[in-house]
Amino acid sequence: MTYSEENYLKTIYHLTSASEDAISTNAIAEKMETKASSVTDMLKKLSEKDLINYIKYQGVSLTTQGLLAAKMIVRKHRLWECFLVEKLDFSWDEVHDIAEQLEHIKSEKLINKLDDFLGNPTEDPHGDPIPDANGMIIKIEKRLLSELEKNQAGICVGVKDTSSDFLQYLDKQEIALGSQIQILEKESFDSSYRIRVGNKEIMISNKIASNIYVK
Template identity: 80%
Template structure:
């Protein structure tokens, strides 16, 4: 597969991970920042290789082989993120772009050795699950902080937005994976939340709360 084909498979995988139905070419085009006509051309190629189910004007979905290929790309990406953070002291807001390049390395032996070297982690630095060598994923029980009600508490286990700007904001507010978050109250005017993070009180916007995953305590 070409790098471009791998990027498309990964994009379709992410778009369909929270939906049982297919995704539109327009949604893929938006995620890939390209024209719908270019997406259509690529989908035909991927369909010929039996990686996607594609019919014009209908949703696109991954075949079983396409899903496994996508999971292996995601596996490589997230393992490299763990390596960069744990072994090379990169911060969690620096690793995504580098992992985007490293995920295209073809050597299965290298990735499996990397997995063993890291102690077979099940989550990346952003709390996302890492598929194992057979594509199996350990599900993480989590929900968005914005969905909690006052007086509930949880542990931060992931982020929905992995952009550098958002992760730097969390660093500034001292919110990290493993932080205990107590939901105190919600403002009816703008839906901002008053919370405690490891005992420290602060107010965050609903947009921030809608991008933080927690596991209820």
């Protein structure tokens, strides 16, 4: 596959993970910030390679072969993120763009050795699951912080928004994977939250609470 084909496949995989329905051409175009006509051309190519099921106006789904290929791309991306954070001391808001480049490395032997070198991690620095060499994923039981009730607490196990701006915000608030977060108050006026993180209390918006996963 070309880099572009891999990027499309990964995008379809992520959209599929968020919805049980077939993925529309427009959804792919929006996610990839491109024209619907360009998406249609690429979908035809991926369909010819038996990586997706594509019927015009009825949406897209991954074939068994396409699903495994997409998982291997995601596996490489998330393993490289682990390597960059754990071994090269990058912060979690810096690694996504670099991993976007490294995920296209073709060597399966290199990736398997990287996996072993890192101790076969099951989650990346953002708390997302890493597929193993066979495409198996250990499901992480989690829910959004916004779903907790007053006085309930959870451990931060991931984030829904992996943008640099959001991760830098969390760093400023000293919220990271493993942080214990307790809901102290829910404000009915603006749906904001007063929470305790470690030994300090802070206010966060509903948008922030809706992008933090806890268990």
